[in-house]
Amino acid sequence: MKQILTDPNQKSVFVQDKFTSVTKRYDLLNSLLSCYIDHYWRKEAAKELADGHAGPILDLCAGTLPLSLELLNQNRKPVAAVDFCYEMLAYGARERLNKKNQGAKLQIFPVCGDGLRLPLRDESVQGVTIAFGIRNLSNVSQGLGEMHRVLKPGGKVVILEFSRPSNPVLGPLYKFYLHRILPLVGGLISKDMEAYKYLAQSIEAFYSPKELLSLMHEAGFLNPACRSLTLEIVTIYTGTKAG
Numbered sequence: 001m002k003q004i005l006t007d008p009n010q011k012s013v014f015v016q017d018k019f020t021s022v023t024k025r026y027d028l029l030n031s032l033l034s035c036y037i038d039h040y041w042r043k044e045a046a047k048e049l050a051d052g053h054a055g056p057i058l059d060l061c062a063g064t065l066p067l068s069l070e071l072l073n074q075n076r077k078p079v080a081a082v083d084f085c086y087e088m089l090a091y092g093a094r095e096r097l098n099k100k101n102q103g104a105k106l107q108i109f110p111v112c113g114d115g116l117r118l119p120l121r122d123e124s125v126q127g128v129t130i131a132f133g134i135r136n137l138s139n140v141s142q143g144l145g146e147m148h149r150v151l152k153p154g155g156k157v158v159i160l161e162f163s164r165p166s167n168p169v170l171g172p173l174y175k176f177y178l179h180r181i182l183p184l185v186g187g188l189i190s191k192d193m194e195a196y197k198y199l200a201q202s203i204e205a206f207y208s209p210k211e212l213l214s215l216m217h218e219a220g221f222l223n224p225a226c227r228s229l230t231l232e233i234v235t236i237y238t239g240t241k242a243g
């Protein structure tokens with residue numbers, strides 16, 4: 001697993017394969033394993049774009065489209081929902097962009113594509129969101145560079161990602177949950193324990209907020225900032241492109 005996480009080619013194939021494998025149980029497990037707090041986290045992330053100018057939004061690593069739909073609920077539209085896992089996007093489109101939700105069907109555009117080579121023109125979107133996706137990119141700096149490239153001047157990026165509680169009591173308890181409980185429950189329900197072991201290890205191995213802010217700065221974002229939610233279990237990062 002360690003080698004998979006550090007070799008970009010292997011990581012990319014592995015990630016695609018794992019998300020394909022857990023697609024049908026992904027939403028259920030997300031909510032279950034976070035005690036339904038994940039909905040609140042995405043709401044908070046989408047709110048970060050509330051004060052921006054109107055215009056298209058890129059929801060990168062959109063998966064089954066939960067954040068794309070939340071953006072639409074908050075009147076941020078249209079949304080280009082890009083993910084390189086066809087099964088995740090197709091499942092999300094079937095479940096979330098169906099006859100019961102015609103409005104969403106007209107405003108959310110799923111696109112199968114790679115975040116490291118975005119199929120979008122320079123300066124074509126007003127905002128970029130990425131929820132629980134940046135940790136999965138095989139080259140974070142390249143991904144940030146692509147987000148910066150497609151943003152219009154003055155546009156904003158919003159990154160929602162897991163972090164690690166620094167509290168000396170909570171930290172070890174969270175580690176225990178990540179490595180012992182999460183793979184067990186995730187494995188039982190999805191039938192792919194490796195996918196949930198990867199989730200735990202990728203959270204553990206990911207950049208600290210300070211490091212990610214520094215990478216955002218290097219990618220050209222102005223005023224990179226972050227705020228943590230729910231005892232630092234997740235962090236929302238924001239930055240803007242020079243106007």
Ligand SMILES: C[S@@+](CC[C@H](N)C(=O)[O-])C[C@H]1O[C@@H](n2cnc3c(N)ncnc32)[C@H](O)[C@@H]1O
Binds near residue numbers: 019061132
């Ligand atoms: C944990 S899911 C997040 C889905 C959704 N944003 C959410 O909030 O639940 C991560 C997603 O990132 C996608 N992904 C990982 N690397 C990618 C890349 N290089 N390009 C596009 N999508 C990628 C995976 O296919 C997966 O659907």
